[in-house]
Amino acid sequence: MFDTALSAHDLLFLAKGAGVTLLVTAISVAFGTILGILCGVFRFQVGPYWASPVTFILDIFRSIPLLIQLVLANAFLGMVLKLRMSGFTIACGVLTLYTAAYCAEIVRGSIGSVPGTTRRAGRSLGMTWFQDMRYIVLPLATRVALPSWIGLALGVMKDSALVYVVQVTELLKSTQILITRLQEPLFLLMICGAFYFLISFPIARFGGYLEKRWSND
Amino acid sequence: MIKIENVRKSFGQLEVLKGIDLTVEKGEVLTIIGGSGSGKSTLLTCINGLEPIDAGRITVDGTVVHDKSTDLNKLRRKLGIVFQQFNAFPHLTVLENVMLAPRKVLKQSRAEAEAMAIKQLGHVGLGDKVDVYPSRLSGGQQQRMAIARALAMSPGYMLFDEVTSALDPQLVGEVLDTLRLLASEGMTMICVTHEMKFAREVSDRVAFFHKGVMAEIAPPEKLFGAPEDPELQKFLAATH
Ligand SMILES: Nc1ncnc2c1ncn2[C@@H]1O[C@H](COP(=O)(O)OP(=O)(O)O)[C@@H](O)[C@H]1O
Numbered sequence: 001m002f003d004t005a006l007s008a009h010d011l012l013f014l015a016k017g018a019g020v021t022l023l024v025t026a027i028s029v030a031f032g033t034i035l036g037i038l039c040g041v042f043r044f045q046v047g048p049y050w051a052s053p054v055t056f057i058l059d060i061f062r063s064i065p066l067l068i069q070l071v072l073a074n075a076f077l078g079m080v081l082k083l084r085m086s087g088f089t090i091a092c093g094v095l096t097l098y099t100a101a102y103c104a105e106i107v108r109g110s111i112g113s114v115p116g117t118t119r120r121a122g123r124s125l126g127m128t129w130f131q132d133m134r135y136i137v138l139p140l141a142t143r144v145a146l147p148s149w150i151g152l153a154l155g156v157m158k159d160s161a162l163v164y165v166v167q168v169t170e171l172l173k174s175t176q177i178l179i180t181r182l183q184e185p186l187f188l189l190m191i192c193g194a195f196y197f198l199i200s201f202p203i204a205r206f207g208g209y210l211e212k213r214w215s216n217d
Numbered sequence: 218m219i220k221i222e223n224v225r226k227s228f229g230q231l232e233v234l235k236g237i238d239l240t241v242e243k244g245e246v247l248t249i250i251g252g253s254g255s256g257k258s259t260l261l262t263c264i265n266g267l268e269p270i271d272a273g274r275i276t277v278d279g280t281v282v283h284d285k286s287t288d289l290n291k292l293r294r295k296l297g298i299v300f301q302q303f304n305a306f307p308h309l310t311v312l313e314n315v316m317l318a319p320r321k322v323l324k325q326s327r328a329e330a331e332a333m334a335i336k337q338l339g340h341v342g343l344g345d346k347v348d349v350y351p352s353r354l355s356g357g358q359q360q361r362m363a364i365a366r367a368l369a370m371s372p373g374y375m376l377f378d379e380v381t382s383a384l385d386p387q388l389v390g391e392v393l394d395t396l397r398l399l400a401s402e403g404m405t406m407i408c409v410t411h412e413m414k415f416a417r418e419v420s421d422r423v424a425f426f427h428k429g430v431m432a433e434i435a436p437p438e439k440l441f442g443a444p445e446d447p448e449l450q451k452f453l454a455a456t457h
């Protein structure tokens with residue numbers, strides 16, 4: 001069945017695509033999470049009224065399909081602002097904001113899940129707002145946020161396939177290039193899927209490991 | 218000394234404290250009784266500055282609680298408070314719960330904080346529970362842990378807000394025994410409680426709150442034996 005024209009060189013080409021997928025995802029999830037935490041804490045702290053401008057902007061990034069965001073960002077930065085930015089930079093920028101928008105929602109919800117009475121107990125012991133955040137809210141909210149955050153990270157990894165529209169050759173685009181040349185779509189997509197799995201599996205398992213470690217309390 | 222002078226406090230339209238005057242001397246045990254919604258909890262959270270007040274003044278050892286220049290985080294080290302709800306930090310063991318604030322707020326060394334935590338946990342009868350997580354404790358044990366956690370800050374005053382109200386009846390006794398122990402050691406305490414027998418035993422004075430007013434305050438023999446306020450008479454008749 002696997003009588004294929006796929007060479008070691010082609011496999012390397014796919015692995016490089018997988019590397020790009022991993023890199024775009026890692027950068028976007030890292031910066032998107034930091035930005036998302038800042039926005040989420042801000043939204044929780046100032047309440048819905050004062051946070052509404054931020055909420056509105058984040059909602060835009062959550063509600064417009066990623067493909068459209070990428071195309072529009074590319075056109076806007078290139079043609080309107082006349083900035084010379086690589087497709088890779090644009091891809092990371094758009095995916096970072098996209099991640100931040102979802103992450104802010106997760107952060108806001110999980111901070112809200114920490115009972116006010118528990119926080120009040122911390123403050124009553126003389127802890128500052130920051131100490132309460134650092135030693136009580138952060139650990140408790142992280143436990144609540146973790147499953148959703150893992151889901152977000154895996155989702156961003158798969159959504160990153162769309163960055164081909166800004167000329168970034170990631171895993172799926174690499175696969176398509178080979179499909180065009182070798183005409184073996186099923187076999188190549190299987191390999192492509194295996195690469196995605198190899199990237200996702202450790203992330204999912206790591207999440208499972210943390211959840212288990214934290215379940216003693 | 219905690220000095221409360223003509224304190225008023227409203228939530229929106231609802232005036233919850235209508236001019237409270239009360240002084241608690243060092244070493245005194247004051248209990249506060251009264252119906253639900255009479256403003257007892259609100260008064261305690263005003264004393265440690267968790268709630269702002271609208272008028273009047275509260276001073277703790279001469280420090281004006283609601284003054285802008287007052288460092289509330291510093292003031293709260295003097296004022297231990299234990300609430301009705303069990304407020305364990307669920308991600309920390311019993312020992313870590315008690316050590317957290319001494320470590321982070323008082324900047325004690327690990328050894329120092331641990332020694333104090335073990336001493337206070339022994340004091341409330343949890344010496345054998347130091348390494349378990351709070352979810353393994355009964356409600357009574359969790360409340361005793363919360364008391365040890367507050368005591369580890371070496372507060373000058375302890376405020377208790379209905380600490381036995383959320384407990385199963387058979388667990389109330391162990392927590393009240395801990396409070397009795399503290400009272401016998403000379404701790405200055407304000408206890409909001411529905412346990413009339415306890416109030417009668419430990420208090421130097423008992424205050425009765427009704428609709429945001431301190432309707433009567435007297436030593437327990439007087440307040441329970443010969444209540445003057447008609448609302449207090451009704452309240453006592455209903456709780457007997
Ligand atoms: N944060 C709050 N916001 C609005 N109303 C409150 C708040 N806290 C307490 N109240 C109201 O103030 C009144 C007094 O409450 P509280 O001091 O808890 O009474 P008690 O402890 O005597 O039962 C109640 O009517 C209660 O509903």
Ligand SMILES: [Mg+2]
Pocket residue numbers: 257258259378379
């Ligand atoms: Mg109350």
